[in-house]
Amino acid sequence: MNEFEKNVQTRRNDVVDSGIGFVVSFVFFAAIFTIATVIDFITK
Secondary structure: OOHHHHOOOOOOOHHHHHHHHHHHHHHHHHHHHHHHHHHHHHHO
């Protein structure tokens, strides 16, 4: 067995962490898109 498999720092499921990362990045880019769209709409 690998040394890192014996000394696990966290036993959480990686799918949960991946899902949270995806949602956070999606919300961030959606907010940037929304702000840019609002600015474009206001300046016209």
